[in-house]
Structures are given as structure tokens and as C-alpha cells.
Amino acid sequence: MKSKLFCNPEPPARAISWPVALFALWVVGCVLSCVPQALAGGDAPPWMDALVNVPLPAYDDKTDAVLLYSETNVTVISGDKIRTQVREAYKILRPNGRAHGTVAVYFNPQRKIKSLHGWCIPAQGKDYEVKDKDAIEVSPNTEGSELISDTKYKVVRIPASDPGSIVGYEYEVESQPLFLQDIWSFQETDPVRESHYSLQLPPGWEYKSSWLNHAEVHPTQSGNNSWQWAVSDISGIRHEPLMPPFQGVAGQMILSFFGSEGPTLKANTDWNTMGRWYFNLIGERVDASPEIKQQVLALTGSRTTTLQKMQAIGEFVQHDIRYVAIELGIGGMQPHAAPYVFSHRYGDCKDKATLVRSMLREIGVESYHVVINAERGSVTREMPAHNGFNHVITAIKLPDGMVDSSLIATVQHPRLGRILFFDPTNDLIPFGQLPGYLQANYGLLVTPDGGELIELPQQPPTMNSIQRTAQLTLDPTGMLKGEVKEVRLGERASSERWRLRTVTKDTDRIKPIEELLANSLASFHLTHASLVNFQQTDQPFGFNYSFESPNYAKTAGNLILVRPRVIGSKGLGFLETKEPRKFPIEFEEPTRDTDTFEITIPPGYVVDDLPPPVDADYGFASYHSKTVVNGNVVDYTRTFEVKELSVPVSKADDLRRFYRIIAGDERNTVVLKPSP
Numbered sequence: 001m002k003s004k005l006f007c008n009p010e011p012p013a014r015a016i017s018w019p020v021a022l023f024a025l026w027v028v029g030c031v032l033s034c035v036p037q038a039l040a041g042g043d044a045p046p047w048m049d050a051l052v053n054v055p056l057p058a059y060d061d062k063t064d065a066v067l068l069y070s071e072t073n074v075t076v077i078s079g080d081k082i083r084t085q086v087r088e089a090y091k092i093l094r095p096n097g098r099a100h101g102t103v104a105v106y107f108n109p110q111r112k113i114k115s116l117h118g119w120c121i122p123a124q125g126k127d128y129e130v131k132d133k134d135a136i137e138v139s140p141n142t143e144g145s146e147l148i149s150d151t152k153y154k155v156v157r158i159p160a161s162d163p164g165s166i167v168g169y170e171y172e173v174e175s176q177p178l179f180l181q182d183i184w185s186f187q188e189t190d191p192v193r194e195s196h197y198s199l200q201l202p203p204g205w206e207y208k209s210s211w212l213n214h215a216e217v218h219p220t221q222s223g224n225n226s227w228q229w230a231v232s233d234i235s236g237i238r239h240e241p242l243m244p245p246f247q248g249v250a251g252q253m254i255l256s257f258f259g260s261e262g263p264t265l266k267a268n269t270d271w272n273t274m275g276r277w278y279f280n281l282i283g284e285r286v287d288a289s290p291e292i293k294q295q296v297l298a299l300t301g302s303r304t305t306t307l308q309k310m311q312a313i314g315e316f317v318q319h320d321i322r323y324v325a326i327e328l329g330i331g332g333m334q335p336h337a338a339p340y341v342f343s344h345r346y347g348d349c350k351d352k353a354t355l356v357r358s359m360l361r362e363i364g365v366e367s368y369h370v371v372i373n374a375e376r377g378s379v380t381r382e383m384p385a386h387n388g389f390n391h392v393i394t395a396i397k398l399p400d401g402m403v404d405s406s407l408i409a410t411v412q413h414p415r416l417g418r419i420l421f422f423d424p425t426n427d428l429i430p431f432g433q434l435p436g437y438l439q440a441n442y443g444l445l446v447t448p449d450g451g452e453l454i455e456l457p458q459q460p461p462t463m464n465s466i467q468r469t470a471q472l473t474l475d476p477t478g479m480l481k482g483e484v485k486e487v488r489l490g491e492r493a494s495s496e497r498w499r500l501r502t503v504t505k506d507t508d509r510i511k512p513i514e515e516l517l518a519n520s521l522a523s524f525h526l527t528h529a530s531l532v533n534f535q536q537t538d539q540p541f542g543f544n545y546s547f548e549s550p551n552y553a554k555t556a557g558n559l560i561l562v563r564p565r566v567i568g569s570k571g572l573g574f575l576e577t578k579e580p581r582k583f584p585i586e587f588e589e590p591t592r593d594t595d596t597f598e599i600t601i602p603p604g605y606v607v608d609d610l611p612p613p614v615d616a617d618y619g620f621a622s623y624h625s626k627t628v629v630n631g632n633v634v635d636y637t638r639t640f641e642v643k644e645l646s647v648p649v650s651k652a653d654d655l656r657r658f659y660r661i662i663a664g665d666e667r668n669t670v671v672l673k674p675s676p
Helices: 021-031 095-101 271-286 290-300 306-320 338-344 349-361 491-500 511-518 649-667
Strands: 065-078 081-092 102-107 111-121 128-130 136-138 146-149 152-157 166-175 181-185 192-200 206-212 220-223 226-234 252-258 325-327 367-372 391-397 410-413 417-422 442-447 450-455 465-474 480-489 525-532 541-549 554-556 559-562 591-600 605-609 614-617 621-630 633-642 670-674
Touching: 081 095, 095 102, 102 111, 102 166, 111 152, 271 349, 271 367, 271 442, 271 450, 290 306, 290 338, 290 349, 306 349, 338 349, 349 367, 349 391, 410 450, 480 491, 480 525, 491 511, 491 541, 511 525, 511 541, 614 649, 621 649
Parallel strands: 065 192, 146 325, 465 591
Antiparallel strands: 065 081, 081 166, 102 152, 111 128, 111 166, 136 152, 181 252, 192 226, 206 252, 220 226, 367 391, 367 442, 391 417, 410 417, 442 450, 465 480, 480 541, 525 541, 554 559, 559 670, 591 633, 605 670, 614 621, 621 633
């Protein structure tokens, strides 16, 4: 669901060969029929020849390739022109490393590719060369959400990119930057032998460097206003389940440039300056047209309170304005004017935020843009000001005295008072709440006084929950049958609504229930299933269903063994690995799930043994379960709660023990024996 919500970020300022096996596979499909499989032999350049016999950095048997050499040379020609030259070479170790033989460099009217070459030094045989004329141009796959974009890619496929080969490329681009800033991302998914970065500034210019996830490396001065940095033996970042986003853990250096002639769009000084720049970019685009004023009157005329009017406006922009992106030039960052968005009935995240602000202003409610990254952890409080965002939402200044239990996503601002965060793009999260990926996330609050990096609120776990209750009956043959009711709130509700929003057949709408039962029961038959409040996004979503599960209970002599935890699993095993954990564990959102299973036991049997209660509380999460007998009914209840969104590596063993305790409880059984 999230991918639809994001505004398209500025593509990375380098070839897209290293991060993206998926992107590379897509590109390969585009170019296989266009680029010759074998090109005329040509000598590789001396900088690549020098890498043939160099020692490799440390790697293991899961490594697909190593980056032998990387060189980025940045020349700031003036306040509106920067030239960048890049060279990189990889040693391919495993078949999946072939993705590095497909190189894609983005360009647009503000970024021109001056040259692009690629080479391969195979383990045996002659070298191969790919030149500019062998490249093709492709448009990015937007999955239907981006209507128009002026960003394209020039792509080359380097032949013979097989294990044992060295593939390399170099390119040069000239750009007109919106930000006088560059990011040197020297850590990759593959190990890096050595990486170099050089900066040439005009006379009188200065720079400021900030290092993330790596100790600061001091440069050497190589000439008049010229500096060079170098790092070596950088380990690759291997994916771990529930790890922070790549840009939040990778080593990188953020460079900001300062000169007397900088363009008026310079926004790289600090968060305050960046916010002021973005505020000026919005300008008068928030101003309402007569048609917007008329629509506001129609939406709010029958509403008696300001909150009801705000809710009506929010729901209109969420549901009546389609998400469509038009990214041309600065349009990737500057929103369309509110009248344009309203008249066309579509826009991307920043357009929707602009329109909702315009409409709120008509009822006397002030609001502000918030620029944010929809992957929590991509931007942190420790980071310097930089363009690390890909989404825009709204901060609404609540009128004095407005208090309502539905307004969950609020903070007390020292200058603005109580502000409510609202995502007009996400049409599945009710007004007053935030999706999980925005909670405890950092965004740039844009006001007339400038920008401020602010932390969004974390909602209580009870706002994201599954409440499951079941009335079940066990017969002497071991058949378990009965009905279940599930009530879902927050992301637990919106994720299911998103999953089912394009499903039209009733048989397909019950697949989530069938999957849940299949993961919990050896066999089952679904006898009834229905959805509750599927379209009413301001109400809890639910499933009601009935099932039969033959041979659910097991026999041992004259005893019957029955598992009281009938459906649903919380005991995850992603930490059960030999490799030590390297990165923190990031949960998507706070959670509080409850299960209550009442099982009526067969006539002629009594309970002989019950599982012990479980009480596990590790601070960041807790789990409690209890099994009791009331007459002929076994009553099993449990509560699973995630309280903190991030668990440090130092507590990974505690989290592993926590999940083991849960898994053990989920396997426990109640023992029934014949009554005397």
C-alpha cells in the first residue's frame, strides 16, 4: 500500500547498478533485444587494467560481487552548474552479481549526460567495450501512479558480466541543482575495496561536510580549493528482516557548498533555511479559487462544529482527489496550485496537501506543509539538512479548546500550540490518525518563519489492534467448529482494506480468512464468512466467519489433547539465525492484539491438565496468556503488545527469548480425560 502514497523522490545522483537487483532485472528486460550480445573487442582503460590482480576485500560465500574501485569527481562550476564524473568497477563472484553489468544513469532537462561507457575484462578472452551509441533510453516503471515525468534513464548492458569477470563503467553528467549539495554514498550492499571522492569549488567558495554511520574522514587538499576523500575496506550491508531503511544505516558524507553567487533556490544551510525555501516554493499556490470556496460551503454548510467541517474537508481530499503525479522539472518538488488540483480532481501528495490547506483556510483553520520520508529512519534528528524526503503531509493548527478523542496524532508545539498531523494521500486512515510508517518519524515542518525538523507522535498500541473472539465446540471425534469475530483498528484495518480494495468476487474477499486458517489448522472447512465496515474507513474493519476443523484434537490413549490457541501466530523466528544481528529491529507500528477462545469440551470429559499462565514483559513488548476452566468451557485469553518501535541490537537476544516464549505457549495443550 505504501508505494502508492509516496511522491517520487529525486533519483540517486549516480548509476543505479548497485542497489537494485529488481531495477536491473527490469532494465535487462528492456535492453536485451536492443543491445548486441557481443561487441567489437576493445582494450579496457588503464584504471580498470590496474584492478585485475588487486587483493579483494573481505567477503563470504553469499557475496555476489565486490566493488573494487569507485571514484566520484564533483566540480562546482557555478551556482547553477555542477559537473560530476563517476568511475566504478566490480568483480563478479556469483551469478546474481550479473546485475552490475546493467548500468542506468538518469537524466532530465536539468541533468544532461555528457558521456557513458562500459567495459568488461572477462576471466578468459578479449575485453568488451560498450559506447554511448550502444545505450538505449527508457522511462521508469511508474506502476500507473505517475502520469507524466521528464526523468528517463540511459541504459547500457555490458556483455560477459559473468562470475570471474570485472565490469566497469564511467559517465559524466552536468546538472543544474536545486540544492547546492551532494551525497557521497560509499557503502553498498556489496563489500567495497576502495572509494574516492573529490570536490573542486570556485574561488571563494566553501563547503561543509557531515558524516553519517561512519567516522569522519578528513580530506587532503590537492590544489586551489580542491579536496579529496578516500575510504577503504567497507563491509557490505546485508539485508536483515525488520532492519532500518538502507539510507538510515549506510555510510555516507553529505556535502553542502556555499558561495557568494549561489542561486535564489539555495536551501542547504540548515533545516530552517530549507523550510523557508520550500515555503517560498509554495508561495500563493494555497490560495483558493471561487470554485474551491463554493465546494467548502457545500461540504461544511450542514456541519455544526469546526471539527466536523475539518473532517468533511479531509475526507473529500482523501477520497475525491485521485492520486496522480505529474513530475516535470521543479514540479517534482513544487506543488501545483490548489485551483489546478481541484479542477482536475487529481494530484500527488504535495498537491493534496496544498488543496487541503487551501480548503481549511476557508473555514478559518491554519495549516502547514510537512515534508517527510515515508520510510521511518531515513531521516533522523542527528542528520544535517538535506533533501532526504519523498512524501508530503499536512500539520493542522487546532483551534483553541478543540478536544476530541478522535484526534490522536497531535503534539503540543511550543510556538504553534496543538497541531494535528494528517496524511490526505492515505485514504484508508481516518482523519485524526496516522499510518504506522509516519509515527515517530521526523519531518520538516514548513511555516512562514522557516523550517523545523519535528518528530511526529507515536500512537497508543490500542489504536492498532486485532480483537479476536471465538465461540467453539469440540466433539468426541476431535472435530472443532464454531464462529469467530475479528475487529481491526489502525493499520490492522487499513492493510486489509488495501489488500481487498480491487477484489470484486466474494470468493476472493475471504482469502485472508482462508490464509489465516490454513496457517493455523491442519484441515478446515469455511462454512460462513463476511466483511464488516469494508467501505466505512472511519469505522473498525472486521471479519466474521465460521469453520469446521476435523481431527483438530489429538488422542493419547483415553486422553484428548487440544491446543487452546486455535488460530493466529505471534511467535516469529526471524532472529533464529547463526549470524549475529547487526542492525536494530524496527517494528512498523505500536500494536496490541488480543485473542479469546472459548472451547466447549465434549460431554463425558473433564479437564485433567492446563498449560501454565505466561507473563513476559521486556519493556519493548509484552505477552500474557492464561487458560482457565469455567464449567465445561476452556477459556484461553492472550494479549500481545508492541510498545516501542525500535529494539537495539543489544536487546536482540531478549527479543529472541520473547518470541520463543510465545512459540512455546502457542504449542501448549489442554489435556482432557473421561469424567469419573
